[in-house]
Amino acid sequence: MNETIKLLTSHRSYRQFDETYTLSSEELDQILAAARQAPSWMNGQFYSIIVLTDPKIRQEFVRLNPGNPHIEKSSVFLLFVADLYRTAEVAKQKQTAYNIDGLDPLITATTDAALALENALVATESLGLGAVPVGSVRNYLPEIKSLLTLPDYVLPIAGLSIGKPIVEMKVKPRLPKETVVHYNQYTPLDYQHIEHYDDTMRKFGEARETKDWTQKFADYFAKEPNRGVDDFTKTQKIAQKKTDE
Structure with a gap:
């Protein structure tokens, strides 16, 4: 290496x-x-x-x-x-x-x-x-x-x-290669790899991680997204939405 x-x-x-x-x-x-x-x-x-x-x-x-x-x-x-x-x-x-x-x-x-x-x-x-x-x-x-x-x-x-x-x-351990790297086409997820990653992160034991990886992102995406970014891009004239003529 x-x-x-x-x-x-x-x-x-x-x-x-x-x-x-x-x-x-x-x-x-x-x-x-x-x-x-x-x-x-x-x-x-x-x-x-x-x-x-x-x-x-x-x-x-x-x-x-x-x-x-x-x-x-x-x-x-x-x-x-x-x-x-x-x-x-x-x-x-x-x-x-x-x-x-x-x-x-x-x-x-x-x-x-x-x-x-x-x-x-x-x-x-x-x-x-x-x-x-x-x-x-x-x-x-x-x-x-x-x-x-x-x-x-x-x-x-x-x-x-x-x-x-x-x-x-x-x-910090990363997600298993099988869940991230795809060859020639997108491979369907084998959820067991995700469960194994939860177990890996529990054993890693980082103090600031208070939830399993799966629970952390289940909770995160269950909430309303940060609409402040959407609003800000409009006020900044970025990604403007076209209006009907």
């Missing part, structure tokens, strides 16, 4: 960081450079990265989202946003229409942002540091828009807390 694959397959999420550790500007630049070199559809680079170092802004993030105190206690917090603003400005300069109705442009920009985040995460771990993605930023989108003066056509996707871990974490 080469060093890159070893790094990828030993990924762990860290949430406890040394508050006295300061990420160097060189390390941050390396992480950002790796993120910016991520693959992008048509080289559109439909994302932006907002580097949050201001303690007051990060404190406000934690006030909004108290379940993730590491946003404040990590060395730096990066916010990855789907960004269709730049190309809106291009269309304005070129005096052309800017048609981003429907889901495809948003999916494209979200994918670009996610790929950049993953590159940043891998770069972070290659430096011997730790990180954890934060998808719950999508729970308070209007507040983030105001706090960070986001323009139209921009949607926060996820954050990334980066720092020096102070608690060692075990590599």
Whole structure:
């Protein structure tokens, strides 16, 4: 196994960081450079990265989202946003229409942002540091828009807390290969694999997991989805719904 694959397959999420550790500007630049070199559809680079170092802004993030105190206690917090603003400005300069109705442009920009985040995460771990993605930023989108003066056509996707871990974490078991990897066609699910995964995770015994994997997501999808994202994309002029003429 080469060093890159070893790094990828030993990924762990860290949430406890040394508050006295300061990420160097060189390390941050390396992480950002790796993120910016991520693959992008048509080289559109439909994302932006907002580097949050201001303690007051990060404190406000934690006030909004108290379940993730590491946003404040990590060395730096990066916010990855789907960004269709730049190309809106291009269309304005070129005096052309800017048609981003429907889901495809948003999916494209979200994918670009996610790929950049993953590159940043891998770069972070290659430096011997730790990180954890934060998808719950999508729970308070209007507040983030105001706090960070986001323009139209921009949607926060996820954050990334980066720092020096102070608690060692075990590599978390993933779903069995048979449930995720398909060859040539989609294979019907053998539910026994899911039941075995419940058992595996019980034995893994992560303290923050209070429910079986199956129960956690049965409960999650039984609730109403986060409609705030739907509303926010409309106010941001992303994925607009066409009206009848």
